[in-house]
Amino acid sequence: MNLKQLSLMLELSQTTVSRALNGYPEVSEETRRRVMDAAKRHGYRPNPSARRLATGKAGMIGYVMPTGAAVDIDPHFVEFLSGLGDYARGHELDLVLSPADAQDEETTYRRIVANKQVDALYISAPCSADKRVALAHQLGIPFIVHGRSEGLDFDYPFIDIDNEGAFHDATRLLLQLGHRRVGLINGDDSQTFAIFRERGVRRALLESGLVLEPRQIRSVAMTEENGYRAARGMLEASDAPTAIVCSSLIMALGVVRAARDLRLSLPGDLSLVSHDDVFPWLRPEHFSVPLTTTRSSIRAAGARVAERLAARISGLEDGARGEVWPVDLVVRGSIAGVR
Amino acid sequence: MNLKQLSLMLELSQTTVSRALNGYPEVSEETRRRVMDAAKRHGYRPNPSARRLATGKAGMIGYVMPTGAAVDIDPHFVEFLSGLGDYARGHELDLVLSPADAQDEETTYRRIVANKQVDALYISAPCSADKRVALAHQLGIPFIVHGRSEGLDFDYPFIDIDNEGAFHDATRLLLQLGHRRVGLINGDDSQTFAIFRERGVRRALLESGLVLEPRQIRSVAMTEENGYRAARGMLEASDAPTAIVCSSLIMALGVVRAARDLRLSLPGDLSLVSHDDVFPWLRPEHFSVPLTTTRSSIRAAGARVAERLAARISGLEDGARGEVWPVDLVVRGSIAGVR
DNA sequence: GAGGGCGACCAAAGCGCTTTGAATTGCCGT
DNA sequence: ACGGCAATTCAAAGCGCTTTGGTCGCCCTC
Numbered sequence: 083m084n085l086k087q088l089s090l091m092l093e094l095s096q097t098t099v100s101r102a103l104n105g106y107p108e109v110s111e112e113t114r115r116r117v118m119d120a121a122k123r124h125g126y127r128p129n130p131s132a133r134r135l136a137t138g139k140a141g142m143i144g145y146v147m148p149t150g151a152a153v154d155i156d157p158h159f160v161e162f163l164s165g166l167g168d169y170a171r172g173h174e175l176d177l178v179l180s181p182a183d184a185q186d187e188e189t190t191y192r193r194i195v196a197n198k199q200v201d202a203l204y205i206s207a208p209c210s211a212d213k214r215v216a217l218a219h220q221l222g223i224p225f226i227v228h229g230r231s232e233g234l235d236f237d238y239p240f241i242d243i244d245n246e247g248a249f250h251d252a253t254r255l256l257l258q259l260g261h262r263r264v265g266l267i268n269g270d271d272s273q274t275f276a277i278f279r280e281r282g283v284r285r286a287l288l289e290s291g292l293v294l295e296p297r298q299i300r301s302v303a304m305t306e307e308n309g310y311r312a313a314r315g316m317l318e319a320s321d322a323p324t325a326i327v328c329s330s331l332i333m334a335l336g337v338v339r340a341a342r343d344l345r346l347s348l349p350g351d352l353s354l355v356s357h358d359d360v361f362p363w364l365r366p367e368h369f370s371v372p373l374t375t376t377r378s379s380i381r382a383a384g385a386r387v388a389e390r391l392a393a394r395i396s397g398l399e400d401g402a403r404g405e406v407w408p409v410d411l412v413v414r415g416s417i418a419g420v421r
Numbered sequence: 422m423n424l425k426q427l428s429l430m431l432e433l434s435q436t437t438v439s440r441a442l443n444g445y446p447e448v449s450e451e452t453r454r455r456v457m458d459a460a461k462r463h464g465y466r467p468n469p470s471a472r473r474l475a476t477g478k479a480g481m482i483g484y485v486m487p488t489g490a491a492v493d494i495d496p497h498f499v500e501f502l503s504g505l506g507d508y509a510r511g512h513e514l515d516l517v518l519s520p521a522d523a524q525d526e527e528t529t530y531r532r533i534v535a536n537k538q539v540d541a542l543y544i545s546a547p548c549s550a551d552k553r554v555a556l557a558h559q560l561g562i563p564f565i566v567h568g569r570s571e572g573l574d575f576d577y578p579f580i581d582i583d584n585e586g587a588f589h590d591a592t593r594l595l596l597q598l599g600h601r602r603v604g605l606i607n608g609d610d611s612q613t614f615a616i617f618r619e620r621g622v623r624r625a626l627l628e629s630g631l632v633l634e635p636r637q638i639r640s641v642a643m644t645e646e647n648g649y650r651a652a653r654g655m656l657e658a659s660d661a662p663t664a665i666v667c668s669s670l671i672m673a674l675g676v677v678r679a680a681r682d683l684r685l686s687l688p689g690d691l692s693l694v695s696h697d698d699v700f701p702w703l704r705p706e707h708f709s710v711p712l713t714t715t716r717s718s719i720r721a722a723g724a725r726v727a728e729r730l731a732a733r734i735s736g737l738e739d740g741a742r743g744e745v746w747p748v749d750l751v752v753r754g755s756i757a758g759v760r
Numbered sequence: 761g762a763g764g765g766c767g768a769c770c771a772a773a774g775c776g777c778t779t780t781g782a783a784t785t786g787c788c789g790t
Numbered sequence: 791a792c793g794g795c796a797a798t799t800c801a802a803a804g805c806g807c808t809t810t811g812g813t814c815g816c817c818c819t820c
Contacts, residue, residue, distance in 0.1 A: 132776035
């Protein structure tokens with residue numbers, strides 16, 4: 083059943099039927115009702131390929147996915163995707179993942195924009211002066227950044243959590259508990275979120291007249307093993323921290339293991355705070371010692387990104403508004419006053 | 422630059438240019454070279470929307486992603502995706518994720534097939550007599566199942582790992598070490614992989630004249646917490662198992678935690694084997710006691726699925742060949758002879 | 761030398777929509 | 791009675807490809 087057949091059946095022109103269906107005002111209410119009705123009855127659905135060709139709109143949102151043998155997709159991504167899907171489902175928005183060579187994402191961005199394969203895209207895990215953000219901006223495709231990029235000479239729309247505030251507050255709490263040597267086990271510091279978190283820790287320390295020693299900070303890919311190594315490295319040193327702030331639950335697993343290997347008890351010998359993106363399959367309250375966390379649902383962020391992308395596509399949103407979400411600090415058993 | 426301009430420029434018809442570009446034989450080699458050359462020089466790329474409308478082929482592969490507030494996407498998915506992307510990248514194949522109401526995926530399947538939004542799709546985590554597999558088969562769209570479904574009255578193409586063999590071998594090894602009470606902490610047993618794994622354990626036990634008691638088996642969603650609960654439940658019982666086989670590393674984390682809480686040492690008091698899908702961020706060799714695992718890279722499976730989907734799209738593959746991959750049994754410190 | 765076959769190319773008809781520009785109608789004011 | 795105007799409707803021209811159904815030479819065969 084295509085438009086032609088439907089219009090023949092209704093004894094109307096394709097124009098009128100098309101307009102009726104797409105809510106244009108210049109069609110009488112009665113006609114619209116008739117058309118809508120017939121369309122529903124015959125299960126007519128406009129062919130998206132044809133519509134795409136005619137309008138240039140794809141009805142899809144895109145994500146350029148870096149791939150390569152050495153590239154590991156962040157497990158956070160799947161939770162983000164859940165959220166995106168939650169929203170997109172109700173709006174018949176599909177998501178297209180375009181795999182790209184991690185060394186050369188630009189080609190892929192250019193391709194999907196030139197081909198009009200998607201109406202909007204989102205960019206995740208930006209670094210400073212992120213090339214992709216600059217490119218999307220320059221190509222003029224609607225986009226939302228999940229996270230922030232610093233050092234670009236234009237504004238852009240984003241949603242991010244208050245990483246600096248979260249880590250500041252976590253660190254301040256530890257300081258209030260009497261800790262003086264606080265270590266930071268951070269994610270890869272080419273990424274903005276890690277920079278902000280470090281900044282938060284530093285600011286809190288500074289407020290107490292302390293500084294973050296280079297030995298007390300590690301920036302690594304967020305795996306269990308890296309968490310372990312980083313923690314061990316710090317904890318075996320002579321000026322071992324009495325508290326550690328850590329950027330992901332997965333690394334926190336490694337930190338806990340390191341503490342155990344070194345016969346340090348939590349929270350007696352070591353206080354630990356981790357950021358928690360809220361995975362259903364690994365919860366801080368179920369660690370052997372329940373973990374104090376800075377918590378923000380990455381899934382909720384996914385849903386919000388989808389919502390804003392949809393708004394941008396339909397012209398309901400424009401401009402460069404950035405949204406920064408506050409982060410919960412959830413206190414559990416893994417922190418205590420310093421001995 | 423579109424086909425028309427290019428053909429004008431070359432003083433050839435659109436037909437000939439199109440054929441030259443698409444490798445049809447009825448164009449002279451010289452002309453083809455000229456065309457190819459000009460296309461490259463002017464950066465001509467056929468408009469995919471137009472091509473789609475004309476051919477009905479989308480140049481994309483699809484995945485219907487169940488979503489909903491209560492639905493958690495499996496973290497395995499992201500690794501699978503990595504693999505898929507690794508292959509797809511080299512072939513300019515994009516993946517479209519169509520979010521669907523987990524209660525009613527059929528509507529979404531029908532939509533994407535009717536709209537010809539994708540040329541082929543893959544189906545993951547099938548259950549017995551999986552509706553989606555039946556539907557894809559019936560709708561006649563090329564597809565590959567990652568995993569298997571039993572109880573369908575037709576054959577279909579799939580790739581799966583030898584879950585039964587893996588769990589059989591793991592269990593047999595434990596039996597050879599003298600264990601007589603082996604527990605199984607399995608994934609949700611509506612899914613085929615869990616059924617096969619259980620079958621493998623049962624078979625191995627049977628070969629030693631043993632049976633798997635209902636108390637010694639748990640089928641749960643694969644979270645850390647569920648692993649913990651299941652292990653605790655088993656280990657606190659009077660006929661506690663001396664060895665546990667477990668379906669995922671994440672659950673194994675919970676099992677280890679339970680053992681620790683109960684002051685059971687690994688492998689002294691409890692032997693543990695887990696299945697390992699090979700995540701970069703959580704490795705069995707880095708558990709406090711290195712874990713013996715049945716190992717199979719889910720990422721490799723993703724790449725293979727993409728490869729076969731591409732082959733199906735281009736007509737290089739058809740029929741219902743199923744591929745079953747062997748699984749490594751990697752022995753590490755978490756198992757020992759029974760005391 | 762007529763007929764057939766073949767290699768190379770082309771004009772035009774789709775694919776199924778949206779959108780432009782125009783036509784038709786009824787109604788109002790003057 | 792007539793021009794003007796708003797409300798509806800329409801025919802046809804795109805969108806940029808692929809594919810059908812040719813044409814046009816040219817060589818080969820009998």
